[in-house]
Amino acid sequence: MPNRKPLIAGNWKMFKTCAEAVETAKQLMELVAEVSDTEVMIAPPFTALYPVANTVKDGQVLLGAQNLHWEKEGAYTGEISPLMLVSAGCRYVIIGHSERRQYFGETDEDVNKKIKAAVKHDLIPIFCIGESEQERESGQTFSVLDKQVKKGEERFFANDLKTLVIAYEPVWAIGTGKTATSHQAQEVHHFLRSLVGDLFGDTLATSIRILYGGSVKPENISELMARQDIDGALVGGASLNAETFSKIVQFKRA
Numbered sequence: 001m002p003n004r005k006p007l008i009a010g011n012w013k014m015f016k017t018c019a020e021a022v023e024t025a026k027q028l029m030e031l032v033a034e035v036s037d038t039e040v041m042i043a044p045p046f047t048a049l050y051p052v053a054n055t056v057k058d059g060q061v062l063l064g065a066q067n068l069h070w071e072k073e074g075a076y077t078g079e080i081s082p083l084m085l086v087s088a089g090c091r092y093v094i095i096g097h098s099e100r101r102q103y104f105g106e107t108d109e110d111v112n113k114k115i116k117a118a119v120k121h122d123l124i125p126i127f128c129i130g131e132s133e134q135e136r137e138s139g140q141t142f143s144v145l146d147k148q149v150k151k152g153e154e155r156f157f158a159n160d161l162k163t164l165v166i167a168y169e170p171v172w173a174i175g176t177g178k179t180a181t182s183h184q185a186q187e188v189h190h191f192l193r194s195l196v197g198d199l200f201g202d203t204l205a206t207s208i209r210i211l212y213g214g215s216v217k218p219e220n221i222s223e224l225m226a227r228q229d230i231d232g233a234l235v236g237g238a239s240l241n242a243e244t245f246s247k248i249v250q251f252k253r254a
């Protein structure tokens, strides 16, 4: 069996003030204090990163950011660099989330530069991909994902990507309550793992973690996690409440 430690990651999106973020992080720390067989990560908004880093520093909850700029520093008003994220205590960074692509015009090329910057600064990228409802209905799911993966990982070698995490988030399942069935998710995850194998070889394909995201809840996590190629979840709405999120973290193992 491949040794892929499950990762349950919470994407808090644009929710929570500093005080609210610290409070939720504190509650979560207590609720998952005994968990050692699953990695737990939360990605609060930028403003709350540093205070939350101080809150979680003695526990096993890891910190991630939701975005980054590819330059180390410079005249880029409103942007945050990888160096700043590392100094704020981040270990992970979410890159290419569909909301960034959809509302802020992020392209596959931008995503590629961001992954490169993250890797260079020892941040673990969570590289998000996913098809829209219309793309799925017109039978383009696999070709869309193929293009996103190839563009995002262009000019990389297997060694650069050994920490990379892929998150498959079908756009039609995000925040809609419509989860992909575990069969649909497994089918895509299997396709993605084979694609990584074709591009970078079997070693990376076997070790890379592929998360599912899109309306993950305590009620559906165990069924998703029972599938061979699903190594964790990127959770939006259900990660905002510590108790609900801790139930997802403590999914029932098959």
Ligand code: 13P
Binding pocket: 011, 097, 169, 173, 174, 175, 176, 177, 213, 214, 215, 216, 234, 235, 236, 237, 238
């Ligand atoms: P929901 O869990 O709210 O559907 O969001 C998923 C997501 O976008 C995580 O990045």
